[in-house]
Amino acid sequence: MPELPEVETIARGVNARVRGDRIVDAWFSSHREPFKTPAPAQAAGLEGRVILGVHRRGKHIVCGLGGSGDGGGRETSRQAPEAQWIVHLGMTGRLLVTTPETDVAPHTHARLRLESGKELRFVDPRRFGRLEFRDLEEGAGFAAPGAEPLKAGKLEFAELFRGRRTAIKAALLNQGLLSGVGNIYADEALFRAGIRPRRRTDRLTRAELERLRLALREVLRHAIRLGGSSVSDYVDAEGVRGFFQLEHRVYQRTGEPCRVCGSAIRRVIVAGRSTHYCPQCQR
DNA sequence: CATTTCACCTGGTGGC
DNA sequence: TGCCACCAGGTGAAAT
Numbered sequence: 001m002p003e004l005p006e007v008e009t010i011a012r013g014v015n016a017r018v019r020g021d022r023i024v025d026a027w028f029s030s031h032r033e034p035f036k037t038p039a040p041a042q043a044a045g046l047e048g049r050v051i052l053g054v055h056r057r058g059k060h061i062v063c064g065l066g067g068s069g070d071g072g073g074r075e076t077s078r079q080a081p082e083a084q085w086i087v088h089l090g091m092t093g094r095l096l097v098t099t100p101e102t103d104v105a106p107h108t109h110a111r112l113r114l115e116s117g118k119e120l121r122f123v124d125p126r127r128f129g130r131l132e133f134r135d136l137e138e139g140a141g142f143a144a145p146g147a148e149p150l151k152a153g154k155l156e157f158a159e160l161f162r163g164r165r166t167a168i169k170a171a172l173l174n175q176g177l178l179s180g181v182g183n184i185y186a187d188e189a190l191f192r193a194g195i196r197p198r199r200r201t202d203r204l205t206r207a208e209l210e211r212l213r214l215a216l217r218e219v220l221r222h223a224i225r226l227g228g229s230s231v232s233d234y235v236d237a238e239g240v241r242g243f244f245q246l247e248h249r250v251y252q253r254t255g256e257p258c259r260v261c262g263s264a265i266r267r268v269i270v271a272g273r274s275t276h277y278c279p280q281c282q283r
Numbered sequence: 284c285a286t287t288t289c290a291c292c293t294g295g296t297g298g299c
Numbered sequence: 300t301g302c303c304a305c306c307a308g309g310t311g312a313a314a315t
Contacts, residue, residue: 003308090292090308092294125292126309127292166285170286175310182308183307228308229308272287272288272289
C-alpha cells in the first residue's frame with residue numbers, strides 16, 4: 001500500500017499515540033517471511049524498551065527505542081535511541097494502534113503490548129513487509145540508501161539521474177537514487193511535469209529534470225496533507241483512509257479523459273509496473 | 284557495473 | 300456458484 005505520503009502519515013499517527021510508551025510484551029506470528037531479524041530476537045530486543053519517537057525514512061518506519069531502564073514521559077524524545085525497530089510495509093502492510101480488545105485482523109504478524117494498555121499491531125496479508133530490530137550498541141542505525149525526495153535540491157537531483165539510460169519512470173522507482181517514490185507518485189509526478197514515463201533519463205533536459213523535481217515535491221506534499229492515497233485498503237494508524245486518490249490525474253484512470261486536455265489516459269508496462277500517462281500532455 | 288525480469292504472497296474483481 | 304486469468308501501493312535475487 002504505502003509510498004512516502006502514506007508512510008509519513010502512518011509514522012506521524014503512530015508517533016503521536018505511542019511516543020513515551022513502554023513495550024511490555026512482544027508477540028510475533030509463526031510465519032518466517034516478515035522478519036528480517038528472527039522473531040525471538042526481536043521480541044527479546046523490544047520488551048521493556050521505551051518508544052522515544054517514530055519517524056519515516058524513505059518507505060521505512062523507524063521507531064527509536066530507549067534502554068529498558070529509561071522512564072517514560074515528555075523528555076523521552078530528546079534521548080538518543082539505543083535501539084531501533086524498523087518496519088517496512090511492503091504492498092499490504094499496516095501498522096495500527098489499537099486497544100487489546102480490538103478484533104485481531106487476519107494476517108496479524110506482530111502485537112506489541114504497551115504499558116498504557118494500547119497495542120501496536122503489524123498486519124500484512126501478502127507478507128511483503130519486513131520487520132527488523134537493530135541494537136545501536138552493536139551496529140549502525142538505519143539509513144535509507146537514496147536521497148529524500150522532499151529535501152533534494154536542484155543540483156543533487158540532477159546529479160542523481162545523470163548518465164542513467166533507463167526509462168525515467170524506472171529511475172524514479174529506484175530506491176537507491178530517491179527513497180520513498182512508488183508507482184502512484186512516479187506516475188502522478190511525471191504527468192504534472194509533462195514527461196512521458198518511457199523517456200530515457202539521460203535524454204531529459206535540465207529544465208525537464210527541474211520540473212520533475214518540483215512536481216514530485218508538490219505532489220508528495222499535497223498527498224501528505226490529504227493523508228495519502230487509499231487505492232483499495234490503505235488506512236493510517238487509526239484505521240482512517242486517505243483522500244489523495246481523489247486528486248489522481250493518471251494513476252488507475254486508464255481510458256478516462258485527461259483532466260487537462262480530455263485525451264484518454266493510456267496504460268502501458270514500464271519497469272514491469274502498470275504505468276499511466278496522458279499521450280497529449282506528456283512528451 | 285547497469286539494467287531487466289521474475290518470484291515472492293494473498294485477495295479482489297470480472298469474464299465465462 | 301465455480302473456476303480462471305489478471306491485477307494490486309514493493310523489493311531483492313537471478314539473469315542478461
